[in-house]
Each structure stands twice: as C-alpha cells, then as structure tokens.
Amino acid sequence: MKLIFIVNPAAKNGRARKVWRKLEKLLQSSNIPHDVLFTAKAGDGVKLARQVVARESGRVMIVAVGGDGTIHEIINGIESSDNVVIGYIPAGTGNDFARGTNISRHAEKALHHLLSHPKVSRYDIGTYGGSQISEGQFVNNIGCGFDAHIAQKVNASKWKPFFNRLFLGKFVYVFYLVKELFFYQPTRIRLQVDGKSHTFERAWFATIANHPYYGGGMKIAPFAKADDGALDVVVVHNVSRLKILLLFVTVFWGGHRKMKEVTMVVGKKIHIDADDVLPLHADGESIGAGNITVSAGKTIHIIANGSINTTDE
Numbered sequence: 001m002k003l004i005f006i007v008n009p010a011a012k013n014g015r016a017r018k019v020w021r022k023l024e025k026l027l028q029s030s031n032i033p034h035d036v037l038f039t040a041k042a043g044d045g046v047k048l049a050r051q052v053v054a055r056e057s058g059r060v061m062i063v064a065v066g067g068d069g070t071i072h073e074i075i076n077g078i079e080s081s082d083n084v085v086i087g088y089i090p091a092g093t094g095n096d097f098a099r100g101t102n103i104s105r106h107a108e109k110a111l112h113h114l115l116s117h118p119k120v121s122r123y124d125i126g127t128y129g130g131s132q133i134s135e136g137q138f139v140n141n142i143g144c145g146f147d148a149h150i151a152q153k154v155n156a157s158k159w160k161p162f163f164n165r166l167f168l169g170k171f172v173y174v175f176y177l178v179k180e181l182f183f184y185q186p187t188r189i190r191l192q193v194d195g196k197s198h199t200f201e202r203a204w205f206a207t208i209a210n211h212p213y214y215g216g217g218m219k220i221a222p223f224a225k226a227d228d229g230a231l232d233v234v235v236v237h238n239v240s241r242l243k244i245l246l247l248f249v250t251v252f253w254g255g256h257r258k259m260k261e262v263t264m265v266v267g268k269k270i271h272i273d274a275d276d277v278l279p280l281h282a283d284g285e286s287i288g289a290g291n292i293t294v295s296a297g298k299t300i301h302i303i304a305n306g307s308i309n310t311t312d313e
C-alpha cells in the first residue's frame with residue numbers, strides 16, 4: 001500500500017514541523033518508501049487529500065500529521081473512497097481524535113504502531129449541513145452554543161501560542177471557558193432526534209459526539225462509540241454559571257453525566273435549531289452559525305490502536 005503523509009507544520013503553534021522531522025528520520029533510517037505533502041494554509045488539508053484520491057487508483061494510506069483540525073480537513077477531502085485508509089499521527093494541541101481511536105499521543109510511538117500493526121478498522125463519521133452553512137463531515141464531534149463560542153475564541157486567541165510554549169496547550173480552553181462563562185447568554189434549543197422532538201430552555205450548548213472526547217480530553221459523551229453507527233447528543237441546559245464551572249471540571253472523568261442539567265440522547269439523524277443564531281463548530285473548527293442537521297451512517301477505513309473509542313467508564 002502506498003504511504004502518503006499530509007503534514008500540517010503549523011499545528012501546535014509550529015511544533016508539528018519538529019515532530020515531522022523526527023518522524024522523517026525514522027522513516028528514512030528504516031528505508032520505508034513514502035511521499036509527503038505539507039499544508040501551507042487553512043483548507044489545504046482538504047485540497048491535498050482530494051488530489052491524492054483523484055490521482056491514486058490503487059490502495060493508499062493517507063497519514064494525517066497534525067491536530068484535530070488537520071484530520072478534520074483530510075476526512076473532508078477523501079469523502080469515503082474505498083481505496084483509502086487513514087492513519088493519524090497526533091501533533092496538535094488537543095488531539096482528541098487520537099484519544100478516540102486509542103492512538104498513542106506520542107508521535108513516534110504512533111508511527112511505530114501504524115507501521116508495525118496496520119490493522120484496518122471501520123470508523124463512523126458524521127455528516128452535516130444547514131441552511132446557512134456548507135456541508136461537511138466530522139470525526140470527533142460537532143456542536144452549537146457555548147462550546148462553539150469557546151472554540152472560536154480559542155482558535156482566534158493570541159494566548160494559544162503562549163500556552164503551547166508552556167506545554168499547557170489544553171489549558172487555553174479552560175482559560176476561555178472561565179472567562180466567557182460570565183458573558184455568554186443561554187437560549188432555547190430545539191432538538192429532533194430520529195423524529196422525536198425535545199426542547200431545552202436556557203440551553204448552554206448541544207454537542208453531537210462520535211466518541212467520548214472533546215476540547216483536549218474532556219469526556220463529554222462517555223458512552224459514545226465510533227463504530228456503532230449512531231451519534232451521542234449531549235445538551236447542557238438550565239444550569240447556573242457556577243454549576244457549569246463544576247460541570248467543566250467533572251467532564252474530564254465523565255462525572256457531569258449524573259447532573260440533572262445534562263441530557264444525553266442517542267440517534268442517527270439529528271436536527272438542532274435555537275431561538276438565537278448559534279455559532280457552530282465541527283471538530284473544534286468554526287463552521288459558521290445557524291441551524292444544523294447531522295447524520296450518522298458513513299464510515300471510513302482507519303488504522304486505530306486495537307479497539308476504537310473505548311472509555312474507562
């Protein structure tokens with residue numbers, strides 16, 4: 001199988017470039033033939049993956065080197081081409097895709113596993129669309145409301161490089177979470193899951209998860225499985241500002257699921273709209289604002305590490 005790496009050298013504030021240099025040395029010293037393509041700007045992951053798919057007629061493994069935004073773009077470039085297998089080497093800030101697939105967050109170990117145990121698994125991906133947004137696919141989660149608002153703030157943040165330099169990348173989420181907690185206004189969210197309607201007053205956010213992890217290790221949907229053909233919806237509603245802070249502590253081990261203000265629903269076709277025009281994110285990348293329809297049912301081939309999406313719940 002042909003091996004092609006797509007590297008986002010800008011991931012983790014440029015540290016992914018150093019990670020790639022180490023990986024390339026390993027590949028060269030082991031005489032492993034490979035091609036490498038580098039993204040030069042946002043959106044290139046989609047374009048490069050699309051070009052590879054159009055060019056290669058035989059079996060090909062496309063290995064994403066970067067963070068969740070990089071794997072998100074590459075998946076959106078390959079659609080669900082049968083001759084393509086996806087590998088992933090985490091080199092980003094949050095790396096939730098690595099958590100959801102049990103891939104080591106140590107890049108060299110992840111490469112070693114990829115090359116020595118290339119067992120192919122089926123992995124669910126979600127598809128989305130809406131009246132005010134383009135269509136796309138996600139690997140980890142998609143959401144509207146407070147979490148998308150935080151994702152926008154984190155991605156635009158001058159603090160992200162600062163935290164990354166201190167090896168505290170994931171705490172940038174916590175920083176913005178606490179800051180924005182005082183200003184964000186919850187709203188009414190209407191949810192349709194497989195034809196059944198649910199309304200939530202004063203909802204902070206709704207997240208649709210493919211596996212448990214988001215925001216750099218928060219176990220938002222502890223029971224989500226990326227090979228069950230379904231998606232887990234988590235809605236946080238009617239919660240005080242103080243308690244939402246507690247929620248974002250307990251979410252790291254999944255304890256938030258016991259709160260009465262947290263509702264979890266599983267389904268395959270989900271529509272969300274709200275009284276306000278809510279910001280949206282897919283895999284932590286801003287995708288606009290407004291209503292959204294999300295579907296399960298597509299799968300891709302990936303190299304995971306043993307069982308995918310397991311949690312220690």
Ligand SMILES: Nc1ncnc2c1ncn2[C@@H]1O[C@H](COP(=O)(O)OP(=O)(O)OP(=O)(O)O)[C@@H](O)[C@H]1O
Pocket residue numbers: 008009010011012013039040041042043044045066067068069070071073091092093094095096284285
């Ligand atoms: N060469 C580049 N220069 C600048 N930005 C790029 C480049 N290539 C890709 N990008 C953009 O970089 C963004 C961040 O990438 P990515 O999400 O992989 O890293 P991260 O933010 O450090 O990690 P994570 O999402 O896991 O927290 C993506 O939105 C992607 O579109």
